[in-house]
Amino acid sequence: MKVLVPVKRVVDANVKVRVKSDQTGVDLANVKMSMNPFDEIAVEEAVRLKEKGLVEEIVAVSIGVAQAQETIRTALAMGADRGVLITTDTDAEPLAVAKLLKALVDEEKPGLVLMGKQAIDGDNNAVGQMLAALLDWPQATFASKVEISGDKASVTREVDGGLQTLSVDLPAVVTTDLRLNEPRYASLPNIMKAKKKPIDMKTPADYGVDTAPRLKVLKVTEPPKRSAGIKVESAEDLVMKLKNEAGVL
Amino acid sequence: MAVLVLADHDNAHLRDTTHKTVTAALNLSKDVDVLVLGNGADAVASAAAKIAGVRKVLLEQSPDLGQSIAEAEEAAILPLMANYDAVLIPASTSGKNTAPRVAAKLDVSQISDVVEVVDANTFVRPIYAGNALETVQSSDAKKVITVRPTAFKAAADGGSASVEKIADQPKAPKTRFVSEEMVKSDRPELGAAKIVVSGGRAMGSAEEFQKVIEPLADKLGAAVGASRAAVDAGYAPNDYQVGQTGKVVAPALYIAIGISGAIQHLAGMKDSKTIVAINKDPDAPIFQIADYGWVTDYKTAVPALMAALG
Ligand SMILES: Cc1cc2nc3c(=O)[nH]c(=O)nc-3n(C[C@H](O)[C@H](O)[C@H](O)COP(=O)(O)OP(=O)(O)OC[C@H]3O[C@@H](n4cnc5c(N)ncnc54)[C@H](O)[C@@H]3O)c2cc1C
Numbered sequence: 125m126k127v128l129v130p131v132k133r134v135v136d137a138n139v140k141v142r143v144k145s146d147q148t149g150v151d152l153a154n155v156k157m158s159m160n161p162f163d164e165i166a167v168e169e170a171v172r173l174k175e176k177g178l179v180e181e182i183v184a185v186s187i188g189v190a191q192a193q194e195t196i197r198t199a200l201a202m203g204a205d206r207g208v209l210i211t212t213d214t215d216a217e218p219l220a221v222a223k224l225l226k227a228l229v230d231e232e233k234p235g236l237v238l239m240g241k242q243a244i245d246g247d248n249n250a251v252g253q254m255l256a257a258l259l260d261w262p263q264a265t266f267a268s269k270v271e272i273s274g275d276k277a278s279v280t281r282e283v284d285g286g287l288q289t290l291s292v293d294l295p296a297v298v299t300t301d302l303r304l305n306e307p308r309y310a311s312l313p314n315i316m317k318a319k320k321k322p323i324d325m326k327t328p329a330d331y332g333v334d335t336a337p338r339l340k341v342l343k344v345t346e347p348p349k350r351s352a353g354i355k356v357e358s359a360e361d362l363v364m365k366l367k368n369e370a371g372v373l
Numbered sequence: 374m375a376v377l378v379l380a381d382h383d384n385a386h387l388r389d390t391t392h393k394t395v396t397a398a399l400n401l402s403k404d405v406d407v408l409v410l411g412n413g414a415d416a417v418a419s420a421a422a423k424i425a426g427v428r429k430v431l432l433e434q435s436p437d438l439g440q441s442i443a444e445a446e447e448a449a450i451l452p453l454m455a456n457y458d459a460v461l462i463p464a465s466t467s468g469k470n471t472a473p474r475v476a477a478k479l480d481v482s483q484i485s486d487v488v489e490v491v492d493a494n495t496f497v498r499p500i501y502a503g504n505a506l507e508t509v510q511s512s513d514a515k516k517v518i519t520v521r522p523t524a525f526k527a528a529a530d531g532g533s534a535s536v537e538k539i540a541d542q543p544k545a546p547k548t549r550f551v552s553e554e555m556v557k558s559d560r561p562e563l564g565a566a567k568i569v570v571s572g573g574r575a576m577g578s579a580e581e582f583q584k585v586i587e588p589l590a591d592k593l594g595a596a597v598g599a600s601r602a603a604v605d606a607g608y609a610p611n612d613y614q615v616g617q618t619g620k621v622v623a624p625a626l627y628i629a630i631g632i633s634g635a636i637q638h639l640a641g642m643k644d645s646k647t648i649v650a651i652n653k654d655p656d657a658p659i660f661q662i663a664d665y666g667w668v669t670d671y672k673t674a675v676p677a678l679m680a681a682l683g
């Protein structure tokens with residue numbers, strides 16, 4: 125089976141972004157970029173499936189600026205076999221990303237698409253479900269456990285209230301939650317090897333997909349600021365203040 | 374324009390996230406209908422019919438809908454969209470699972486996690502873990518919107534809408550429900566509680582989490598939350614996780630114990646009315662947003678707090 129793993133280049137999770145003063149967006153100049161953490165988990169899961177002999181080939185795909193090649197190289201260093209970069213200058217919306225991925229799935233015919241549940245920049249949590257719908261494939265989102273047997277996947281999902289286990293027919297789309305695995309660090313030899321693995325360069329036009337945005341960003345603003353309050357020194361003081369000042373007890 | 378709201382429920386009870394989503398919908402239009410998808414969910418539909426401002430309730434049932442299977446929910450919602458200009462879905466795990474499928478099938482961009490309705494085409498939503506707010510204008514003819522319930526007041530009861538049953542039984546032939554493991558608790562639900570007590574990595578073990586966090590929560594009639602570190606380490610179940618990628622809460626009182634205050638955690642609780650932080654590190658970032666900070670070891674502080682509460 126072939127697995128497709130979409131990986132997005134995003135602002136690193138440890139960076140606290142700043143809104144630009146002209147309200148056109150957030151300041152991305154000289155900010156550290158990384159692979160979306162949920163996508164790292166997806167790559168790791170794909171590599172583990174390959175190590176178990178359940179997967180023959182892992183294709184990592186990214187949609188974005190030319191530098192997203194680095195994100196693909198990271199996936200290749202973790203164990204993916206080859207990459208596809210679909211370059212766009214505009215930040216493609218989830219719907220456009222899902223359409224591009226669908227076109228790629230039609231071409232590559234993977235048995236499984238493993239991807240993140242959410243990109244931590246736009247926080248949309250949408251592409252996986254959209255892709256599954258466009259393909260008319262079943263989906264299992266927010267996975268904390270994935271077991272493949274034959275033409276089915278059993279997936280345990282993190283849902284409000286606890287855990288749900290589904291069995292889906294393959295091919296399917298599975299999106300990862302934080303507790304699925306802990307991604308490996310690529311070793312130096314694997315990073316060197318990754319440099320020789322192929323990356324196909326494509327554009328949305330190659331797939332006939334219109335990526336024009338449907339949502340116009342009118343402005344990006346800072347959220348209301350919360351300021352630090354006061355320090356308390358004892359339990360009695362805290363309880364008194366919660367009762368009398370805050371009125372919440 | 375007519376707006377459809379998807380009800381959030383567990384087949385027995387309607388969640389107040391539905392009332393909050395109705396409020397968001399009433400900002401868009403006077404013509405708001407509620408759709409209940411479930412199994413054995415007649416009581417849920419009756420409860421939805423009581424929400425003030427709701428025009429009518431649609432009830433559609435099947436075993437797959439009862440398990441919140443996204444493919445079945447999509448199949449139920451899609452044909453109804455011929456009659457509606459927008460569908461608003463609470464951003465629960467179930468809503469997040471289904472809404473994008475509907476958007477993709479309608480060929481529209483989903484507007485995720487809306488916190489403010491500016492006008493019929495313009496919405497505000499958080500991005501980058503809530504470190505920025507984006508105002509977007511949609512050019513799509515129909516809108517598929519997930520709503521962050523904590524950002525809206527709950528619509529009151531007092532209505533008496535009719536309940537209309539839809540006979541279709543949507544199925545998801547390629548997806549089967551196997552099992553579920555739900556956390557049983559008599560405490561209020563995390564998303565709806567007035568007080569939340571959360572524990573972090575400082576707890577060190579599940580036993581300590583249960584010994585320290587849970588009795589304090591019970592004394593306050595509070596829900597229990599946790600940081601990702603506490604959940605990852607197995608001190609607390611996954612659905613306790615508060616944050617960017619867990620639950621978003623906005624109670625009247627949030628008490629963070631042994632939690633450092635990473636941006637991803639703050640994203641899930643910084644809209645709480647009053648925030649208390651107990652942490653032995655005076656430089657912990659959680660103190661930058663806490664109304665009441667107490668720099669101390671939780672091991673002595675929590676027992677003292679229990680005693681002071683009487
Ligand atoms: C993609 C992604 C998504 C994430 N999503 C979330 C999310 O949704 N929610 C979330 O919470 N995190 C999330 N995180 C993780 C987040 O970045 C932090 O790692 C996490 O919140 C830290 O948890 P913590 O505060 O419990 O642990 P720590 O940061 O280790 O803090 C423990 C605190 O306890 C204090 N302490 C220790 N001993 C005591 C004591 N005896 N008495 C009092 N205080 C004590 C310490 O001073 C410290 O401040 C995410 C991370 C990533 C990369």
Ligand SMILES: Nc1ncnc2c1ncn2[C@@H]1O[C@H](COP(=O)(O)O)[C@@H](O)[C@H]1O
Binds near residue numbers: 186188240246
């Ligand atoms: N530009 C992109 N390139 C590759 N994968 C993407 C891109 N955008 C989103 N994805 C995938 O879709 C998942 C969910 O993203 P989102 O719906 O935008 O939150 C991510 O975790 C990625 O796996």
